[in-house]
Amino acid sequence: MSVVNVAVAVIKISGRILIAKRAEHQHQGGLWEFPGGKIEDDESVENALRRECFEELDIFPTRIEPLTIIEHQYTDKSVRLKVCLITDYLGVPMGKEGQPLVWCPISSLNNYDFPKANQAILGLI
Numbered sequence: 001m002s003v004v005n006v007a008v009a010v011i012k013i014s015g016r017i018l019i020a021k022r023a024e025h026q027h028q029g030g031l032w033e034f035p036g037g038k039i040e041d042d043e044s045v046e047n048a049l050r051r052e053c054f055e056e057l058d059i060f061p062t063r064i065e066p067l068t069i070i071e072h073q074y075t076d077k078s079v080r081l082k083v084c085l086i087t088d089y090l091g092v093p094m095g096k097e098g099q100p101l102v103w104c105p106i107s108s109l110n111n112y113d114f115p116k117a118n119q120a121i122l123g124l125i
């Protein structure tokens, strides 16, 4: 099974993390996620994050640092999540694709259901 490289943004401001709900028709649909998406060929992780943050949230990240890389095999798909921490951005986040957004206090993240691969990220935030 080929591995899909995914840029994932942990957007953290004043102790809260911005999470979004995946649409039902998507892979791992109905679960909550950190914004992001597939990294295109010849695209850096940072540029993929900038593109996805604009496409999905209408914001422009201005401070990005690498956090971790997680490899996970779902039954139907293998992913490599390249996770970055974003601590500053320009603009006001909105769910441009109609996805619900929540600014979740770190201590409440465990009240939301995330894809299995995200468990390792939750332990690092």
Ligand SMILES: Nc1nc2c([nH]c(=O)n2[C@@H]2O[C@H](COP(=O)(O)OP(=O)(O)OP(=O)(O)O)[C@@H](O)[C@H]2O)c(=O)[nH]1
Binding pocket: 004, 006, 007, 008, 026, 027, 028, 032, 033, 034, 035, 036, 037, 038, 039, 077, 079, 081, 115, 116, 117, 118
């Ligand atoms: N964005 C995002 N994707 C995640 C997370 N955790 C996780 O396992 N994934 C997986 O990473 C893969 C790529 O994400 P995506 O579906 O958002 O990417 P995309 O928008 O570019 O793809 P699409 O156009 O096919 O919908 C999916 O298989 C998704 O299930 C997460 O926290 N955020």
